[in-house]
Amino acid sequence: MSIAAITVTNLTGIRGQRVLFRGLSFRVAAGQALSLEGPNGAGKTSLLRMIAGFLPSAAGTIALGETSEAEERGRLIGWLGHHDGAKPQLTPREVLTFFAQLYRAEADVAGALAAVGLASLADLPCQYLSAGQKKRLALARLKLSGRAVWLLDEPLAALDADGKKRCGEIIQAHCLYGGIAIAATHEPLGIACERLVLT
């Protein structure tokens, strides 16, 4: 399942009386990655949450292909947020199996774990994982989601050099298959991508 493009038109974002951005328009076509940059508090996370349909926008429209209704948009989105969603009591394998079932996605859990270098930790409860390892787990979950549009909030935070390289490769592969990725980041993603700077 792939969609033609994300089109954001004249978007205004307000958080608690403060205008984050006004009249923001951009388009990301299938196969493209967009690196979303800007200082802390510029509204990167808010923009991602608006695209995912969590936050209402004050004005403007967001369309994922033909879909613009907020909750329908959510069904197309693969999400990698600030928090890693790793339950301390569950093992990485259990976390991924659950989400694969929930998303009705093809469940190559072992393959996804191997792709992020967690194969040897698959059966260790998540409470023993480091922040970087949890981020890798989140990346594996994103890969399993099978969604066309990936929204990533600080995907490189806490990752080591190897993790950053794998992250870049996974995003690149996703785009190669016609997917779309938007990543809020303070570091270069290490792949060919468009840049959008919020101020």
Add this chain to the structure above:
Amino acid sequence: MIALVLRDTRLATRAGGSAVLALAFFAAVATLVPLGVGADLRLLARVAAGVLWVAAVLAALLSLDRLFQSDFDDGSLDLIALSPLSLEAIATAKIAAHWLTTGLPLTLLSPLLGLMFGLPPQAIGVLALSLLIGTPSVSALGAIGAALTLSIRRGGLILPLLVLPLLVPAVIFGAGAVQAALDGLSNGALLLLAAFSVAVTCVSPFATAACVRLNLAG
């Protein structure tokens, strides 16, 4: 949806989960009351239904603040909300999992505690039946409160204040049914309890979903 029920059940029953805690709390309160009231078996049998119902409600509330809170805090709720399930279905699954890990075990333990209070066998049957019928309403109403207090720090303290008044009918009809059985009367308390439980359980997923939606946007 079944995957979500199974996962929540698993989380509640793993080490550090809320299921065992709720059961232990229920048993501890029910053990403490006879120590305070004294060994008058007739008196204990009279108060048994009320005490056990209140203890069951409090025990179920104890684990409610984790219903959405832990998923909200660690970002899982965002991911679950983006799944193909509607938020209403998600709420239903979470309520079901909460009932399976608190309401149902409490119901199963209640005959033993009823025996401790010197309830006659017939009244014990009614007690267990009333809990079986009534505890889903505790999970359902509690879910609304849990979803509403998601983004409030220390929401766990406000939650009982919100939910307990709404549970008054369940406690009145549940304990009332047992009293009636003790007195050898037949009354409609169980039927009223069932009606309350069904109504609340049907409405709750929609109210809960609306509250979750509100908090995800917050």
